[in-house]
Amino acid sequence: MLEELGRDADGNLAAIKRADNVLLAKLGYRSVFVRELSLLELTFFVFSVMGTLGSVSVEMSFPLVAGGHVGMVFGWIIPCFFAMTVACSLAELTSAMPTSGGLYYFSAKLAPRRWAPLASWITGWANITGQVVLMASIDYTLAQTIATAVNVGSDGAIILEPGPTFGITVLLLVLHGVVCSTATAVLARLNVYYAILNIGSSIAVIVALLVCSGENRVSTKTAFTKFENNTGWANNGFAFLLSFYAPMWTFTGYDCAAHLSEETTGASRVAPIAMVAGVGVTALSGWLLFIAVSFATASIPDVIAADFPMPMGKVYLDVLGKRGMLTVWSLVILAGWVGGAAQGVDASRVVFAFARDNALPGSRWWKRVHPGTGTPVCAVWLVMALCVVCSLVGFSATALSSLAGSSVIALYISYVTPIVLRVTSGRKTFKPGPFSLGRWSVTSGIIAIAWVSFFMVIFMFPPGAHPTAETMNYTVVIIMGVFVFASLSWVLSAHRWFRGPVRTVDDSDSSHSAASDVGRIKEKGGTTIEEREVSLESPGSEL
Template sequence: MSDTHLAEKTHHVLETTRSARSGDGHHAEKGHAHHILSDVEVEHQLEEMGYKQEMKRSLGMVAVLGLSFAIMAVPFGTSTTLNIALTDGGPVTILYGWTFVSLVSLAMAASLAEICSVYPTSGGVYYWAAMLSTPKYSAFSSYLTGWLGTVGNWTVTASINFGGAQLILAAVTLFHEDYVPTAWQTVLVYWAALIGAFLINLYGNRHLEMLNTVCLYWTAAAVIMIIVTLLATAKTGRHSGAYAFSHFDASFSGWPNGWAFFVGLLQAAYTLTGYGMVAALCEEVKEPQIEVPRAMVFSVIAAGITGLVYLLPIIFVLPDIEPLLNVASLQPMPLLYKTVTGSAAGAMGLLTLILGIWFFAAVGSLTAASRCTWAFSRDGGIPFSHWWKTVNPKYDVPIPALGLSTIVCALLGLIYLGSSAAFNAFTGVATICLGCSYAFPVLCSLLRRREQVKDAPFSLGKFGYVINITTVIWITFSILLFCFPTAIPVTPTSMNYASVVFAGFSLIAGIWYLVNARKHYKGPMVSQHRNEQAPVHHT
């Protein structure tokens, strides 16, 4: 096949959509924007992309939207990373940083959604990179992107569970101000959270759709109750609009003002990363070529609005920043709740709402990480892949991949025993790795003039080039940006260990590539078929 066309088998998605639009084959119902595929057609679609149907298709768009929203977990994510934005500018960084990153994330989500609508498989970014690259570089592109995406999924899961563990111990300080959580206590709570998420994913898989749907309602209710309570009590008073919309103080960071603002964007960028992870569930969704792309885009829109509704009232009642940055737990939000409400019990009630959101995020992130690990193993991308690629027919869960993801995250927690900056390392690595894995397929599509996505069911149309270029430029800049420490001069506590963790995983991936994958990893099955076939000329 020529380099400028899709592989013969993957054309089925587009041909099905085109036939539906033109009235051929199955007729779309009047008023429907697309042809609704039967389970058999969707299964046949997957087979033509090189895989057999192993997972049960039981999820709809709302469930995937809920999962994406759960992984981003806006009130939880912005709360656990609040110290970053407070250090690097305060109100201006929190408000305008969130707004800017939300808009850029929408461009990123739309770029991925377009590609996902053409290749709706759980392989996600590594499959897309293989199919959008030229045959010569297909396998390496797939391998590189697969590792970035997998590590990104693992570290997002680690950061979510770790942030929750810190919040739980910070809750103790609401009633015992002299209590200082030890590193071992934090790690033990973190491991307990991982085990809980593992068990729910294993035994509650059939209830994940309900769980992700409940997450949407819980988050909405939690945000309303928190902001109403904070604005109504406001024991420390309320700031003026001038303070909320224009106050900037980077004195805690040591960075020049302009640069401090950009470093502080990690709060928003980390929170708004989970939308691409849901591609790993494509093979559990009834109409993945339509529903998963929609869920990606809608979840970012919902998250952006939720973030503004949650953060702006907090800025108006924000107490003195310095005490918040000096908390022993490294999590300032519980103290903020206590200071503003004037009540430890009231703060605990609000924190419980945030921990509820964390519960959904912890379960959902491990779900996505396990499916990503399973999909990449299916094509031989991870050492000893034959162990991790099996699906348990009793539970409809890739139990080995679920276990591997849990164990890797558990081992990452040991970093905290050596440095209290481990959480910032997880957030940085997650943002960098997922960003890289998102950018690579988009860049490949751009370099090949968007030929493979020109007939995508979820099309960006004439805005495609602008949206794709915006995505690549921002991610390239953010990779460098989020390797910087949040404050200078650098101390063992403030050091950004993201580059260290990233280098460690890169070393593992590089060694495995030289030892095994260079000779044996050929990329997804369809890309192998494409590379082996003589050119096919379409009429």
């Protein structure tokens, strides 16, 4: 009986994978990955990129100076509601078009035919920029986390300067490159255990902060209502808005559910659910942790004055003691490590997908899939190399806000572009998949657009008044640098040859995909996909 059930389960799984590949063929792509990710594994992958314990621990500096207790509690939860509208809108698009290209593919399909290549080009470059800078910021903050542990472990005798911190960042990027070059299934399994550990650790830290703070724990009124402006900006309202850096930097990278959809079984249903669930769990757990931190922070000025790369280290040290702090900090380092690995996979899939459509210089290299691991190894190492360049901003005093702002703005430009097209040119032609917002689709999209337009302006400002070369927010430099390059490339060359997503299958290949049980097709040589470029399908065509 058990054997029969096992055969039935295998048969159902194979049928789902065949259906996934048929849909992918209709979208224009031949399957080159093994579909090994389940709902649980993909959800935990999304959660790993955002990771509650690691995110809150490294991002405390933003609400700490931009509102104090109020910044920690309300500076987190308010943006969560708006970020969820963005996630829901993208989940609906992912359900209809589950491809590794994700966002730039959505833009190409939803834009008017004449403007589809340009919309795809803008979205793709914005997404790649955000993915790379986000990866760089994760490993840079992980290096700072390690530096904080060294500081505490040596009782303040060793304080790592920007040079050694940059060296640690490069080493972490190399190690992540090695890990991300392995099979995706390996990381997926590890993420399941990590996510359970992360959630359990977050709960343990919340309890520990509330219990161990004892008499030093502030009152409920102070924890929820005391506002302290340490930004240097005279306007308290504007200062409070800067606390939004923490949640908005956390709520990036959840589009990995779309980019990993070609490696997911039942992608049109699983990917959108994983995206929304990952954001929801992170929002709730992060808020509870920040509330606990607010109660445990007896003096905001003392924490700010501490000579720690990460201010949260001071809070843990005061409340838990040296051993307790280092124990919790080791979990924070683990969270940053696994989050970096998950983000490296995500970023490499974006590079692979954009290169598959010949949109990157040297695309023939970046779209290669290693026959042994089944992963785009060349794309992985391109991401890591670009991250090393981005990490040079670590020599600036405002490196954290520059990297955070750049990744947030670039990613949300890529998030909001297909949403704008969904509620305008694609409003009547879009055909939803199994996950649909129904009549709330347009409303969610409009709220998402308004929210992104609002906070992108805020994130361009420096963290303090009267900026100098050292304290300048270099977000605009990074964003404009890529924007100028992409714009010149379009005007001088790409407008003549880039037509958006390139089909890698003919219509007759759909039946071939349906015959594949595994969903993995290797060309002879196993490295490069044979491509036959055809004109882009009109928006609203059968998906």
